[in-house]
Amino acid sequence: MAHLGFVGTGTLADAVIRGLQTTAAAEHTYHLSPRSEGRSKALAADFPQNTVREESNEAVVEKSDIVLIGVLPKQISDLGRLPFRADQIIVSFLAGVPVDVLLQQVAPATRVVRMIPLPGVEFCKGPILMTPSDASVEELFGGVGELVIPARESDLDTISMATGLMSATFQLQNTVIDWMKSRNIADGVATPFVRSLYSGLAELALAAERQGHGLPPQNYETPGGLNETVRAYFNRTGWFDEMTKALDVVEAHRRTLMKKS
Numbered sequence: 419m420a421h422l423g424f425v426g427t428g429t430l431a432d433a434v435i436r437g438l439q440t441t442a443a444a445e446h447t448y449h450l451s452p453r454s455e456g457r458s459k460a461l462a463a464d465f466p467q468n469t470v471r472e473e474s475n476e477a478v479v480e481k482s483d484i485v486l487i488g489v490l491p492k493q494i495s496d497l498g499r500l501p502f503r504a505d506q507i508i509v510s511f512l513a514g515v516p517v518d519v520l521l522q523q524v525a526p527a528t529r530v531v532r533m534i535p536l537p538g539v540e541f542c543k544g545p546i547l548m549t550p551s552d553a554s555v556e557e558l559f560g561g562v563g564e565l566v567i568p569a570r571e572s573d574l575d576t577i578s579m580a581t582g583l584m585s586a587t588f589q590l591q592n593t594v595i596d597w598m599k600s601r602n603i604a605d606g607v608a609t610p611f612v613r614s615l616y617s618g619l620a621e622l623a624l625a626a627e628r629q630g631h632g633l634p635p636q637n638y639e640t641p642g643g644l645n646e647t648v649r650a651y652f653n654r655t656g657w658f659d660e661m662t663k664a665l666d667v668v669e670a671h672r673r674t675l676m677k678k679s
């Protein structure tokens with residue numbers, strides 16, 4: 419059994435803890451920062467058998483074997499005063515903050531892993547991007563998502579640009595729902611249909627990947643049918659090219675943010 423310490427128990431850490439608690443990682447003890455008062459109190463109340471809201475960040479770090487950092491990137495300087503130890507593993511959720519910078523904040527700890535879980539981790543769904551490889555961290559998180567471990571830190575940054583597609587994907591679904599509603603389909607019918615449609619497609623794509631074959635879109639359409647019509651329209655109007663451009667834009671935006679920090 420290990421002691422897991424959370425410094426920064428915001429939206430993401432909350433989802434991570436709730437996901438971990440549904441896996442074999444429920445055998446561990448969870449030490450939470452007293453910050454994020456509402457969330458840390460709720461987590462301690464929901465998991466009283468193994469979760470403690472500590473009196474300070476210092477207490478969290480002192481009691482933990484693995485310290486998980488979930489503050490915002492701009493709050494990183496708050497970490498410098500904490501009593502990290504050389505024997506600890508540090509897992510950072512901070513988007514865009516390189517391992518080199520983290521090492522300065524958590525010295526004398528040297529075993530630092532950058533990780534990008536996503537909100538679906540609460541339901542043990544979705545990718546968990548991390549680097550470098552670390553057996554203990556992989557064992558801990560193996561049950562809560564699909565571990566993706568690029569060898570180079572720069573690849574983690576590149577892959578993470580795709581996480582900028584989350585809210586746009588929801589807007590895409592909402593657009594389809596709104597179209598149905600404009601055709602007098604009740605919200606209670608349109609919404610579950612569309613959410614479930616996209617969920618099923620995601621499962622289909624994952625199954626194809628696990629079976630080692632690709633996802634040629636033409637295999638999922640009838641010549642002259644609905645799907646071919648939509649895809650041809652999107653190709654004709656440059657819709658897929660816009661997706662590439664959006665990723666370029668988000669990459670440039672991240673570079674600007676990193677220069678400012």
Ligand SMILES: NC(=O)c1ccc[n+]([C@@H]2O[C@H](COP(=O)([O-])OP(=O)(O)OC[C@H]3O[C@@H](n4cnc5c(N)ncnc54)[C@H](OP(=O)(O)O)[C@@H]3O)[C@@H](O)[C@H]2O)c1
Binds near residue numbers: 426489534
């Ligand atoms: N949300 C996502 O989907 C997502 C995905 C990938 C990566 N990330 C990364 O994960 C990190 C957290 O994101 P988030 O969405 O969870 O943000 P968030 O909800 O704003 O959580 C940040 C938390 O840090 C706490 N905090 C601030 N300073 C602190 C300190 N000195 N000691 C202890 N706690 C402190 C805040 O508590 P108070 O409320 O008390 O100020 C807040 O609850 C970010 O670095 C982000 O880049 C997030």
